[in-house]
Amino acid sequence: MNRIAVLGGANMDHVVRQPGLPRPGETMVGSGFSVGPGGTGLNQAVAAARMGAAVDFLGMVGADPHGEQLRGVLVTEGIHGAGLEWSPTPTGTTHTAVVDSGEKAIVVVPGANADLAELTEVQRSMITAAAFLVLQCELPVTALTEGLAIARDAGVFTVLTPASAMALPAGFLDLVDLIVPGRPVAAELSGENDPVRAAEVLSRGSRWAIVTLGEEGAVVAFDGSALGLAPARPVGMVDTTAAGDTFVGALVARLATGARRERTAEEPAGPAAAGPAGVTEAEMIDAVRWATVAASVSVTRPGAITSMPTLAEVTAILI
Incomplete structure (x- = not known):
């Protein structure tokens, strides 16, 4: 099976449910509070593992109870954790305000994540052995650049x-084969406010770009040309926390285990292939379809990792 290496942040999430976002100086009464595992990297790793992929996690946590708990998540989810290193710095934390409408605001305290400036020999070997490397921006850019190279x-x-x-x-x-930003980041990186145009700009140079738009779906582009808008699956939204992470994890898992597995040796990647792994247009569209459904399930449930669906749940909707 094609392995997925996730090089990313691991945090403990602190989530408050509240009626709205308070004004400066305002005290607001919340309706709930929870603490649980999270971090963009860990979330994506769990999402991919639940979708049936073989996943390795590469990151850093503190030598504290939070770090031990996050290591336990890897064991529970069947994720290979040899690439998760210890740090004397406390484990990173995420502080999320979820308003009653389902939208959220987040503050991240990097903690031990910021100490992973250089990859270890074990982490380097895990990347080399993988078919896919998934990265975010919760670790020092030096580690990300090294991983990409x-x-x-x-x-x-x-x-x-x-x-x-x-x-x-x-x-x-230039070292990225697929970039998956949300609308605001896509506009910032591309200089284009229109998400279709932003996706086209970001995909230049034989790269895939998927700009996620929440309830509006996602724009898919390759090598400077938009392939179209993948619509979102309409659902009753409860909590959008980790919906984007679920989308990315499920997307890469499908690329690793789904349509790519079905291609025979007589069927080359074809003209619409990006990067050395060679993902075709048909494979990417198929993966986006699965990722969209996975994300739609996650927003109907509260929390981050607790909201992520299994392969069986997504398959039941699609097949």
Whole structure:
């Protein structure tokens, strides 16, 4: 089976449910509070594993109870955790305000994630052995750049979820085969407010780009041309926390285990293939379909990891 290496952040999520976002100086009464595992990287790893993929997680946590709990999540979800390192810095935390409408606001305290400036030998070997490398922007850019360079040399297909808070060095995106930003980040990176145009700009250079639009679906583009809008699946929204992470994890899992597995040796990647792993248009559209359904299930449930569906749940909807 094609393995997925996820190089990313692992945090403990602190979530408050509340009627709205308070004004400066305002005290508001919330309706609920929870603490649980999260972080963009860990979320995507769990989403991919629940969709049937073989997943390796590469990151760093503190030598504290939160770090132990996050390691336990990897065991529970069947994720290989040899690439999760210890740090003397406390484990990172995420602080999320979820309003009654289902929208959210998030503050991230990086903690131990910020200490992973250079990859270990174990982490490097796990990237080399993978078919896909999934990255976000919760680790130092030095580690991300190193991971991308190793992946490129090894012919590993790379997937990036960018964040506006991180300045990306020159040439960074040239090492990315698929970029999956939300609408605001896509506009910032591309200079285009229209999401279709943004996807086209970001996909230039034989790269895939998927701009996620929440309830409006997602724009898919390759090598400067938009392939179209993938519609969202209408559902009653409860909590959008980790919906984007579920989308990315499910997308890569489907690429690793679904249509790609069905291609025979006599069926080459074809003209619409990006990067050394060679993902075709048909394979990407298929993966987006599965990812859209997985994300739609997640927003009907509260929480991050607790909201992510299994392969069986998504399959029951699609087949």
